Amino acid sequence: MPIDIKMPALSPTMEEGKLAKWLVKEGDTVSSGDIMAEIETDKATMEFEAVDEGVIGKILVAEGTDGVKVGTVIAVLAGEGEDASAVAAAPAKTEAPKAAPKAAEAAPAPAAAAPAPAAPATASKEGRVAASPLAKRVAADKGVDLASVKGSGPNGRIVRADVEGAKAALAKPAAAAPASAAAATEAKAPAVDMAPETRALLDDRVPHSVEKLSGMRKVIAKRLTQSKQEAPHIYLSVDVNLDKLLALRGEINSMLEKQGVKVSVNDMLVKALGRALVDVPECNVTFAGNELIKYARADVSVAVSIPGGLITPIVTDASGKSFSQIARDMKDLGTRAREGKLAPTEYQGGTASISNMGMMGIKQFSAVINPPQSTIMAIGAGDKRPWVMPDGTLGVATVMTATGSFDHRAVDGADGARLMAAFREYVETPLSMVA
Missing domain, CATH: 2.40.50.100 (RNA polymerase II/Efflux pump adaptor protein, barrel-sandwich hybrid domain)
Structure with a gap:
């Protein structure tokens, strides 16, 4: 047969x-x-x-x-x-799949029966x-x-x-139900078209082109819309002195030069966030309806821009890894992410995220939470600013602004503030991350 x-x-x-x-x-x-x-x-x-x-x-x-x-x-x-x-x-x-009929032409269909379990x-x-x-x-x-x-x-x-699916499901058990519900809602919702006056304006006055959304862009749109609609965001910002971290990075890279390893500022910030999540486990959680999932390890998802969208490869156990190992991991993950060769388990299932736009000159921004996580750290550019030194004198330091976005259903403002303070402490005293 x-x-x-x-x-x-x-x-x-x-x-x-x-x-x-x-x-x-x-x-x-x-x-x-x-x-x-x-x-x-x-x-x-x-x-x-x-x-x-x-x-x-x-x-x-x-x-x-x-x-x-x-x-x-x-x-x-x-x-x-x-x-x-x-x-x-x-x-x-x-x-082969055919294009779906337009909403105006599609006849209403009876509700489909729930799919049988595998x-x-x-x-x-x-x-x-x-x-x-x-x-x-x-x-x-x-x-x-x-x-x-x-x-x-x-x-x-x-x-x-x-x-691989079983492994991913265990890593993020709260994700399956919301994703299925979102997919069902998307499947039943009618197609949304531009307002007639907007379409007329484009057709008659503004030169333009129309591109079909890629699969990646569709998923990004759905997940981020879901995040903003379902998760009440709370934003907390701190200014962080980078001088000691930059000095330590220079010493580390001098020692690692013969090995061909170069630690970035972002690699060090990933570890700092991992350490802070371990210190403040109340932020290393997922809201799951009537339950709160608490993670025993800090797996940090790192936002990486790739052609056509964004992907978040995961540095597992970020708090326990050395700066050099995080650098190696991120080089490998970033390269394979841009080549489209990551396995699902390498970008699904992190416990919190970090997004760094400082290298693009962005001073401060608020990131959208990556569901089903409850915490994401947004990193701005480091620049020279007036700074009160430990002895009370006024000087100049390299300072960046970090903004944490938290799901207020799962994380209280006081706990979010504790995480931001812990993150700042690790960045400003970086030797504490290697002691």
């Missing part, structure tokens, strides 16, 4: 993706674990592996097709003993869990119990994306 190959969910929040490239063609034989295609999600380009053995009978979705919904049949695999040419000659079961992993007669070889290797590396993972492959078989 032919086996349907469906568009996989390569991350917990993925709803659709672009079938960027087929790495197999009709008539090719594939084995479990073989890489079949490259799929672009909203944040990265990922490899899609085969979970069964057989011959590619028919490819139903051409490479380069955008907006392919998760679960869409993209190819058909001829199983053992089947004639692949007969499968190829069979009529297609699905078509089937649990299927066990063999010997009691072993059905999983692809690559999924087993990833599970072993990540310490994931395959018996607790639900498979999305044929007959409930576990694939790599299932293991």
